[in-house]
Every structure is written in C-alpha cells, then in structure tokens.
Amino acid sequence: MAELLEIRDIAKSREHVPVLRGVNLSLAEGEVLGLVGANGVGKSTLMAILAGDLRPDTGQMRLSGEPYAPHDNDEARRHGVGIIRQQFRLDPGQTVAQAIFRESFHAGRPHEELRRPAAQLLRDVGTEISADTLLGDLRRAEHAIIESVRMLAEDAQVVIMDEVGSTFNVREIDDLHFITSRLTSQGRAVIYISHRLTEVKAVSDRVVVLREGRVSAELDPYRVSTDDIAEAMIDRRPGELVRVSHVVDEPVLEVSGLRVADAVHGVDLKVRRGEVVGLVGARRGGMYELVGALVGQFPMTAGTVLVQGEPRVINSPADATALRIGYFSDDDDELGLSNSESIARNLMIGGWDEGVDFETEVAALRDVIETIQRLNVRAVSIQRGVGDLSGGDRQKIALTRWMTEDRDVLILNEPTRGLDIGAREDVLQILGEHTEAGRSAIIVSSDLEDIVAWCDRVVVMRDGVIVDDLSTQGLSADALDSRVHPLPQGTRTAGGSTAFG
Numbered sequence: 001m002a003e004l005l006e007i008r009d010i011a012k013s014r015e016h017v018p019v020l021r022g023v024n025l026s027l028a029e030g031e032v033l034g035l036v037g038a039n040g041v042g043k044s045t046l047m048a049i050l051a052g053d054l055r056p057d058t059g060q061m062r063l064s065g066e067p068y069a070p071h072d073n074d075e076a077r078r079h080g081v082g083i084i085r086q087q088f089r090l091d092p093g094q095t096v097a098q099a100i101f102r103e104s105f106h107a108g109r110p111h112e113e114l115r116r117p118a119a120q121l122l123r124d125v126g127t128e129i130s131a132d133t134l135l136g137d138l139r140r141a142e143h144a145i146i147e148s149v150r151m152l153a154e155d156a157q158v159v160i161m162d163e164v165g166s167t168f169n170v171r172e173i174d175d176l177h178f179i180t181s182r183l184t185s186q187g188r189a190v191i192y193i194s195h196r197l198t199e200v201k202a203v204s205d206r207v208v209v210l211r212e213g214r215v216s217a218e219l220d221p222y223r224v225s226t227d228d229i230a231e232a233m234i235d236r237r238p239g240e241l242v243r244v245s246h247v248v249d250e251p252v253l254e255v256s257g258l259r260v261a262d263a264v265h266g267v268d269l270k271v272r273r274g275e276v277v278g279l280v281g282a283r284r285g286g287m288y289e290l291v292g293a294l295v296g297q298f299p300m301t302a303g304t305v306l307v308q309g310e311p312r313v314i315n316s317p318a319d320a321t322a323l324r325i326g327y328f329s330d331d332d333d334e335l336g337l338s339n340s341e342s343i344a345r346n347l348m349i350g351g352w353d354e355g356v357d358f359e360t361e362v363a364a365l366r367d368v369i370e371t372i373q374r375l376n377v378r379a380v381s382i383q384r385g386v387g388d389l390s391g392g393d394r395q396k397i398a399l400t401r402w403m404t405e406d407r408d409v410l411i412l413n414e415p416t417r418g419l420d421i422g423a424r425e426d427v428l429q430i431l432g433e434h435t436e437a438g439r440s441a442i443i444v445s446s447d448l449e450d451i452v453a454w455c456d457r458v459v460v461m462r463d464g465v466i467v468d469d470l471s472t473q474g475l476s477a478d479a480l481d482s483r484v485h486p487l488p489q490g491t492r493t494a495g496g497s498t499a500f501g
C-alpha cells in the first residue's frame with residue numbers, strides 16, 4: 001500500500017515539560033493504525049499536531065509525499081486530515097443530520113436538505129439513530145457514533161479517532177468497526193486510539209506503542225495478546241484481577257416498583273452492604289434513567305425507596321447526598337472538576353473548608369499527593385491546573401474525588417472510560433478498599449470485561465425492566481454480552497452512497 005503520511009522526529013514540550021521527544025511514524029493508505037500508550041504519554045498531543053491544533057517544536061511531516069505543516073484545524077481539514085477529539089462537544093440544538101455535515105462543504109444547509117443523505121449514511125452504518133433527532137436528546141456515546149459517521153461524510157484521507165469508543169457497548173463497537181472498514185475500503189487511513197486493548201487488537205492492522213515520548217514498539221495484532229500490548233505500554237503484565245467479595249447480607253438500598261416516565265417500567269433492586277452491583281443493557285435499556293432517579297436527576301413517577309431499611313424520598317441531588325448516595329457521572333460537565341483550578345484544590349475535599357485547622361489541611365494535602373502517586377497521574381506539581389492534564393489523568397482525579405467522599409452507596413457511571421490498563425487495576429483496588437469498609441456501589445458500564453471483573457452481581461436491563469440478575473462468579477464477558485444483546489445482528493454491506501437531492 002502507498003504511504004499516506006510520514007511523521008519524522010516530532011518533538012513537543014507542553015508548559016516546558018518535554019512530552020514528545022522524537023516520534024517517527026508512518027501510515028499507509030487503507031490502514032488502521034492502533035496507537036496505544038499509558039495515560040498522559042502524549043497520544044492526543046501528537047494527534048493535535050497532526051490535526052493542526054498544535055505546532056511541533058521540531059520535526060517534519062509529509063502527507064501524500066508533500067510537506068505537511070498545518071497552522072490550524074481548517075488547514076488540516078483542507079489537506080484531508082479529520083479528527084474526532086477525545087473531548088468533543090456537539091451543539092445540543094443541532095439535528096443529527098446537521099451535525100454529520102457540519103464540517104463538510106454542505107455545512108449550513110437547512111436540515112431538510114441534509115436529512116436524506118444523513119439518513120442514508122446512518123442506515124449504511126446500521127445504527128438506529130434518526131437523522132431528525134436533536135443532539136440534546138441523545139447520550140454521549142450516541143454523539144460519538146454521529147462523530148464517526150461525520151468522518152464518512154467528509155473527504156478526510158486520514159481519520160483520527162481519539163478514544164471515540166470509550167463508552168461504547170459491544171453493539172456500538174461493532175458499528176464503529178464497520179465505519180472504520182468502510183473508511184479504509186475507500187483507501188482512507190485511520191489512526192485509532194483506545195485504552196480498550198481487546199478492541200484495539202480487533203480493529204487495527206498494526207499497533208504502535210508510544211512511551212517516554214517515542215514510538216517504543218510496533219506490534220502485529222494478529223501475533224500478540226492484549227497482555228503483550230499492555231506490557232509494552234506499562235512494562236508489566238496486567239495482574240490477574242482478583243477481587244475479594246465483601247458482601248454482608250444486609251440491604252442498604254432497596255427500590256421496588258420504580259418507574260421513570262417512558263424509560264423505567266417497574267424495577268425492583270436490592271443492594272447489600274459491601275456489594276458491587278453492575279447495571280448493563282443496550283443503550284436505551286433504562287439504566288441511566290434508573291440511576292438518574294436514584295440520585296435525584298430524574299423524577300420517579302412511581303415506586304418506593306428504602307435506605308438502610310427506612311422509607312425515603314429522593315426528589316433532588318441534594319436528597320441523594322443527604323442519604324449518603326454519591327454519583328459519578330459519565331458527563332464531563334457534571335463531574336464537578338474545575339479545569340482552571342489546581343489538582344490540589346480539586347482533590348482537597350474538606351481540607352480547605354472555612355475554619356479547618358492546619359493539621360487537617362496538611363493531612364488532606366498528604367492524601368492528595370498519595371492519590372496522584374498511586375494513580376500515576378502525570379503532573380509536574382499538584383499546583384498545576386486540572387485542565388493541563390491528559391484526558392485519562394483528568395478522569396483519575398474526578399474518580400478519586402468521588403471515591404474519597406464518604407458515601408454509603410456510590411453510583412459510578414462509566415468509571416473507567418479513558419483509563420489505561422494500569423489505572424483500571426488501581427481503581428479496582430481502591431473500590432475493594434471501599435467495599436471492605438462496608439460501602440456499596442452500583443456500576444453502570446458499557447465495558448462488560450470490567451463489569452464481570454469488578455462486580456459481585458450484574459443486573460441486565462432491557463426496555464426499562466430488569467431481564468436478568470446474575471452472579472458474576474464464573475461469568476465471562478462474552479456470556480454476559482449474549483444476555484445484553486440476545487438478537488443476532490442484521491447483516492450489513494459496505495459501500496452505500498449518500499446522494500443529495
């Protein structure tokens with residue numbers, strides 16, 4: 001295959017700290033290149049250079065044999081380099097059709113003109129998302145599917161997908177793979193960044209490991225295991241995730257007959273002390289609305305809630321907090337991180353409250369330092385702004401913030417998105433310490449490997465009701481997937497068209 005892109009000796013420092021120290025990389029037409037590396041190693045930085053968002057300190061790039069040095073994202077796009085950023089944000093007021101064509105030469109056309117070609121693309125990809133839906137009515141994972149479909153609508157020769165599928169379920173990952181194979185069958189090339197190594201191995205033709213600012217290894221995904229890839233990233237093989245159960249047969253949270261209009265149709269659920277319950281299902285299964293009702297974000301239309309055996313009413317997030325129920329959202333805006341504030345300020349919960357004595361402040365500061373060391377957050381100092389951290393490192397800070405708050409039941413929505421394999425293990429260990437201390441958790445996750453490894457029990461939802469309640473003992477992610485998506489997927493063929501008119 002002809003070479004499409006060549007990157008030579010690219011170096012880049014951020015805030016005077018060297019991140020990239022001489023990266024060499026090439027990309028062939030029709031290739032999917034998996035780019036992996038620990039959190040904060042510089043993957044997004046390299047992609048930002050490629051997409052014209054940042055300029056390298058030194059080094060050169062060539063695109064289709066010509067020198068390539070974009071000054072901004074528009075110039076990169078004109079040269080045929082398209083990116084789906086890790087932290088993308090879509091306008092909730094746009095329709096799906098408008099979002100798909102928003103950066104193509106059809107941008108600005110009225111929805112009515114865009115809906116037919118958009119519907120065609122969505123149909124080709126096999127997703128059920130409608131071209132007419134407003135983005136504000138869709139979840140983040142659905143936005144990511146739309147972003148991927150946008151790449152089909154644009155004329156990008158090099159498509160960068162930075163953690164696009166981090167909250168995708170197995171079905172959506174399938175859709176994403178279908179999109180990448182459509183792109184490459186048209187001779188385009190894809191750079192695919194993900195921390196879900198099974199997925200990287202499945203989708204890539206070649207896997208490149210970034211480490212200490214350079215490409216440290218190039219692996220053939222057909223010849224290596226995911227553990228081999230992990231070892232190349234973090235220098236050790238992932239441990240066997242051994243989780244010790246701390247369940248005490250004493251209910252801390254019981255809901256019965258819970259309903260949320262149009263979404264949850266009478267759910268009974270019991271969570272015991274020290275128990276970790278997984279909540280899974282297809283995207284519109286009702287899991288988000290169920291946990292949303294438990295944390296006061298969605299109104300319950302019927303049902304009763306017992307907390308520590310007492311009947312309680314949860315009408316607002318403040319009610320949930322008062323009942324010692326904590327919520328970790330899958331939405332960056334809801335995580336409560338202040339990007340302009342330092343890591344220390346974001347993490348020192350309680351330590352800097354009005355009237356707190358010096359010893360308490362020092363102890364809180366010590367906890368902050370221990371936490372960032374334990375989770376391998378790449379920060380030069382705890383005074384650095386959270387906004388200067390990599391996506392995965394920001395997620396670690398947010399997660400730690402919630403896990404250090406003293407709650408009896410912690411509801412975690414997509415807790416491991418964007419975390420590297422080492423950090424996943426660290427978070428699992430922290431969760432184990434919580435359950436040992438008698439706290440309980442409900443985890444909503446699209447990553448079924450995490451669910452079977454992390455939970456004592458898993459509850460499967462479909463169309464707003466619970467259809468399965470399984471022990472995770474001896475349960476594989478594949479077996480769980482067959483319960484989540486019991487119907488065989490429809491057959492799809494590559495090569496659809498997008499006729500306007």
Ligand SMILES: Nc1ncnc2c1ncn2[C@@H]1O[C@H](COP(=O)(O)OP(=O)(O)OP(=O)(O)O)[C@@H](O)[C@H]1O
Nearest residue numbers: 014039040041042043044045378388390391392393
């Ligand atoms: N906006 C920024 N300003 C200053 N420094 C930054 C900024 N974003 C990232 N960095 C620094 O650059 C380094 C590389 O970050 P980058 O986001 O490229 O890593 P990554 O490999 O994509 O990580 P992840 O897997 O967590 O997404 C990090 O150590 C981070 O602290």
